Amino acid sequence: MARPDRILIVGAGIGGLCTAVALAQIGAEVDVIDIKPDNAVAGVGWGLRTNGLRALREIGLLEPTLSIGFPTPPLSYFDRNGHHVVDIPYGRQLDGMPNNVQLPRLGFLEMASARALEAGCSIRMSTTATDIQEDADGVTVELSDGSSHRYDLVIGFDGINSSIRRYLFGETYVPIRSGGVAWRAPVRAPDSLKGAIFCHGFGGKVGFVPLAGGMMYVIVTHYESGRPRHDPAAFPQIMHQSAREMMGDSAFMAAEIDSLRAATNVAYTPLDTVLVPYPWHRGRVMIMGDAAHAMTPYLGSGAAMAIEDGVVFAKLLRSDDTLYDVQTKFMARRYPRVKAIWDQSLKMMHEEFDSATPEALDRRLAYLVHEEPKVLDYIHRILESEY
Template identity: 35%
Template sequence: MGAVKKVFIVGGGIGGLTVAHALQRIGVSTRVIEMGDKRDRIGTGITLLGNALRALAELGLVDACLEGGLGWDTVSVRDGAGTILSEQSSPRIWDADRPAALGLMRPRLGQILEDFATKSGAKIDFNTTITRIDQDDRGVTVQLSNGETDRADLLIAADGVYSKIRQSIFGDEFKPHYAGQGVWRYTVSRTEAMNGFVLYRLPTGRVVGALPLSKELCYLFFLESTDEKLRIPQDRVCDYLRNLLAPFTAPELVAAAKVIGEDKHISYRPFDVLMMPAPWHRGRVVLLGDAAHSLMPQMTSGGGMAIEDALVLAQELNRNDDLETALKTYCRRREERVGRVYDIAYAICREERKPEHGRDYSMGLLREGYAFLAAPV
């Protein structure tokens, strides 16, 4: 019968919408509470590696995602002029006949997940927040900002790294902290040279990365290491990015620098990270995705970990009649796996900030991480 019949999900992002769809597929009624407006989805792009595609395939979502983005297999390192220094194919861990990884625009992914969740029967309340949570042995009651009161068997907090639900239930013990890095992301037209995950590296160590999002688009990213969070006035952002790109002479990067400011989406995000120890639940409230673990980007796995969370939580709620057993098993299965990815990504970050080993050290950590992700969830 499963542990729950009705679930609240706080947060309509990748993790929240994926778990809504996953639960609806097994007959659990879901209601998603999202503080934002559905028209406000923004962002550059996201990369989903083979482990995430494997989970999406199990949930019946992968075909639509592949149609909405661009699959790729190639990982290459190039010099500042674009000359290939090394190139390899990523293993196709989930399907030998389909791409190893996928890039797509975040708004597009959000719309795909929303469409599947609603078609599966999920109810989504936009522009709505929870103002009060009351738990007892039989369920959880919430009061909503629209004045409504509702009750369910479980509340899933998928409301991000700055989760208000986490703070309300767990207090201030678990807070994200700045990891000493941030990333600039800049959406540009894709050229044939940007055929997969590409790193352009200067002798000074500065790196620009490129990831494809569609046949027409890709995004460039620049990691910046700073002791304090970087703050650039908005009227200086375009010049700042031009200066970052100026030392690179690869034709595709020169072309990208020339059109900075021409209505291209530019974002900067400091990395506030968190890895909560289990348990990720108290009573009938459980955390999912960035609310429990916000990762550095070096393993390109933040979204993928949230998708895996959604799959595993739905599995455990379906196979266990006892809610506490289901939640404990979910936390046990996820904490070790996510924790390993968190540690590897953080180790690469530390090496990038204050190099103590050769370049092969970070590449070795990446290979270790990818091999770990290839293992079954």
């Protein structure tokens, strides 16, 4: 198969848009579609570490990214009573870049969309692929707006519940329930909050992450048995109750936790995962990002891994290799790196949840001081290595 010139990306999220920019820069004609009507997303902020920033620099998106975000100091851990436990850095600073930047999710998507359009890509929202027919010369894709288009390659960046993954593999690889859930909500930040802090309570944590404009987002993570159907109208109360149960009668950040009862835009996310083994492709259709490797958020690397996917693939396409050779080389470079981060992120989640008693919580806090910095140094060295 020859190198693709016309490419369809299914999914206008962080990975899909960055990949569209990267592919357009090597001369590909790129269409992007997304089932969502607009860029409105659940979740208010996200962090990007050195490896993700390095990938953005390669496609000219570093400066506009830094302009809408801000560097953050090391992550501070406290116990449930407000006693400082340990500060853990986000890794080393490389090539003058910050080691972590906190970003508004919507702001980044709007910036990346604008850059993709400037690069010549087309973006259609409220649109999905209803039929895919592949032959020896290309792929015919029927869209939900009734139009039909011909492509050399289709890439699914359509998330953990990917329809493109289902097209490739049926129900062989489906999301797996990890047992964890995350609640996120934006609230006013105290003036004293300069960097992210996480408070370890019984069986999980409550985090406070600063945003621009005097705001922060609160994140609560814990184990949840089964798959309950929570009423969205009750999200603020449930999130507040979960945080209070974890922190007990502690007065630490109590006012901020109580403010959750009046929070709007509360996001509830079961921390499901999926990791598709080799290959992520079949013929002229392939998957990347969360469609191939959705991970828990414990290393803050899901979006960075998706960005890396697109940048690496575009770099490999610059060669004279056939599409199959490019896909094979891509998998050889990406799968071991992604799996290492996926495995460690899941392990960290289970270690956090194994703290439901006072004795277990004491062990967890001791681990944070004496062992977790060593583990994270190993992970940071992986992230800082060539991708």
